[in-house]
Amino acid sequence: MALTSPALSRVRKGDLCSGCGLCAAISDGKIEMEVSDGGFLRPRQLAPLSGEEDRLISATCPGLRLAQPVSEGSTDHTLWGPVVQVRSGHAADPEMRRNASSGGALSALLAYLLEKKEVDYVVQTSADAGFPIGNVTVKSFGRDEVFDAAGSRYAPSAPLASLEAHLSEEGRFAFVGKPCDVAALRAMSRFDSRIERKIPYVFSFFCAGVPSLNGAREVLGRLGVKEGELQSFRYRGDGWPGFATAVSRDGRVARLSYADSWGGILSRHVQFRCKICPDGTGGAADIVCADAWICDDKGYPLFEEEEGWSLIVSRNRHGEGLLQRAMDDGAIVASQTDIDGIENMQPGQVKRKGLALSRIVAMAVTLKPVPRFAGFNLAKAARKPGIWQNVRSFLGTIRRIVLPGRK
Ligand SMILES: Cc1cc2nc3c(=O)[nH]c(=O)nc-3n(C[C@H](O)[C@H](O)[C@H](O)COP(=O)(O)OP(=O)(O)OC[C@H]3O[C@@H](n4cnc5c(N)ncnc54)[C@H](O)[C@@H]3O)c2cc1C
Numbered sequence: 001m002a003l004t005s006p007a008l009s010r011v012r013k014g015d016l017c018s019g020c021g022l023c024a025a026i027s028d029g030k031i032e033m034e035v036s037d038g039g040f041l042r043p044r045q046l047a048p049l050s051g052e053e054d055r056l057i058s059a060t061c062p063g064l065r066l067a068q069p070v071s072e073g074s075t076d077h078t079l080w081g082p083v084v085q086v087r088s089g090h091a092a093d094p095e096m097r098r099n100a101s102s103g104g105a106l107s108a109l110l111a112y113l114l115e116k117k118e119v120d121y122v123v124q125t126s127a128d129a130g131f132p133i134g135n136v137t138v139k140s141f142g143r144d145e146v147f148d149a150a151g152s153r154y155a156p157s158a159p160l161a162s163l164e165a166h167l168s169e170e171g172r173f174a175f176v177g178k179p180c181d182v183a184a185l186r187a188m189s190r191f192d193s194r195i196e197r198k199i200p201y202v203f204s205f206f207c208a209g210v211p212s213l214n215g216a217r218e219v220l221g222r223l224g225v226k227e228g229e230l231q232s233f234r235y236r237g238d239g240w241p242g243f244a245t246a247v248s249r250d251g252r253v254a255r256l257s258y259a260d261s262w263g264g265i266l267s268r269h270v271q272f273r274c275k276i277c278p279d280g281t282g283g284a285a286d287i288v289c290a291d292a293w294i295c296d297d298k299g300y301p302l303f304e305e306e307e308g309w310s311l312i313v314s315r316n317r318h319g320e321g322l323l324q325r326a327m328d329d330g331a332i333v334a335s336q337t338d339i340d341g342i343e344n345m346q347p348g349q350v351k352r353k354g355l356a357l358s359r360i361v362a363m364a365v366t367l368k369p370v371p372r373f374a375g376f377n378l379a380k381a382a383r384k385p386g387i388w389q390n391v392r393s394f395l396g397t398i399r400r401i402v403l404p405g406r407k
């Protein structure tokens with residue numbers, strides 16, 4: 001019996017937690033997720049774990065290890081991972097397209113799976129009605145629930161915390177999570193055969209990192225809205241890119257642009273694990289979606305508001321098959337696009353992957369626990385930003401580790 005889980009101690013020592021919630025699902029109630037002082041979802045151990053539970057966490061926690069799946073005879077791209085096909089497109093349902101983050105492709109696929117009864121429900125993240133800046137994991141049974149959960153929530157989510165409960169229930173479901181959630185789910189499927197049987201489709205999105213809830217509080221401060229007055233809060237969507245929008249109980253609506261909310265505030269509150277993430281593009285999902293926009297070199301769109309377009313990447317034959325059916329049946333409108341064009345849409349992801357190795361080396365040099373990342377082509381990706389950016393990122397990471405208060 002491990003009084004304090006060695007696996008969790010290692011995660012804590014390296015500040016490696018991404019907040020996925022898998023350890024809570026594995027632990028049979030001995031671990032619960034809670035909001036930390038820093039405003040992130042973090043595990044709290046309530047009772048000793050068995051050696052087996054600790055080993056399972058050690059083998060599956062995305063803070064400690066991550067492996068990119070081998071591509072199925074398709075492209076294994078240095079920057080974008082396993083790729084069968086790249087498309088840009090949108091939900092055929094115009095309301096879904098507008099309400100979602102980019103073109104609503106991800107939500108349209110979920111609604112399609114439900115309509116065709118390929119799954120019984122969807123496990124995804126939505127706004128927490130009782131805590132409007134926070135997130136909650138929900139089960140969606142039809143198009144309208146998927147519609148309500150559409151849109152990116154730039155705040156902590158732990159969609160794997162309830163995994164055991166879902167696997168124990170009747171029915172098959174699709175799962176939506178951050179790339180690290182999805183990678184953890186795949187890692188867990190090596191130990192639990194129910195996962196492949198009960199979760200036929202796994203979706204993700206490109207991810208630049210999870211901001212603390214304190215980021216949302218800073219957005220509210222800028223908008224002049226008190227947290228206690230909030231009726232609802234959305235981070236994006238209802239347009240492309242859409243506004244961070246706070247609605248007060250007295251009906252007042254206050255909005256902040258994507259560049260000011262994500263760019264000016266939220267991106268400064270991203271957790272440490274995200275800064276060394278090798279997998280911001282969801283290599284382990286069946287399908288990933290992202291913003292298919294024309295942007296400046298910092299990744300902000302070169303337009304004010306437009307009708308949304310999603311970048312849609314099928315990562316294996318299974319995901320590609322679903323996409324083809326959804327297009328044939330008119331649920332998704334999409335056309336193929338050049339894989340090299342993603343670089344212009346996602347300069348932030350190019351930089352993050354290119355600098356991941358220098359940041360990991362900086363952790364090793366400062367004797368921090370270092371996660372094991374396999375199959376991500378990080379050495380090759382590091383050539384992209386070049387030697388000087390790598391040196392700066394290495395030194396910057398050391399400075400952040402040694403002087404944690406400084407940005
Ligand atoms: C933290 C974060 C960082 C992101 N970084 C990038 C990026 O660097 N580049 C980029 O192109 N796109 C990024 N996105 C994704 C992007 O905003 C869109 O979600 C993506 O373009 C897909 O759009 P869509 O219209 O197809 O999805 P939608 O139809 O709007 O569906 C979004 C789905 O994501 C789920 N979801 C929303 N928030 C969370 C969350 N916090 N945790 C787990 N699931 C969630 C919802 O339940 C829904 O199923 C990020 C999203 C998040 C939440």
Ligand code: SF4
Nearest residue numbers: 017018020021023061
């Ligand atoms: S990353 Fe996930 S599994 Fe690892 S400690 Fe954090 S919540 Fe637990």
Ligand code: SF4
Nearest residue numbers: 179180207209274277
């Ligand atoms: S950046 Fe990486 S570690 Fe952070 S939330 Fe996204 S996928 Fe997870």
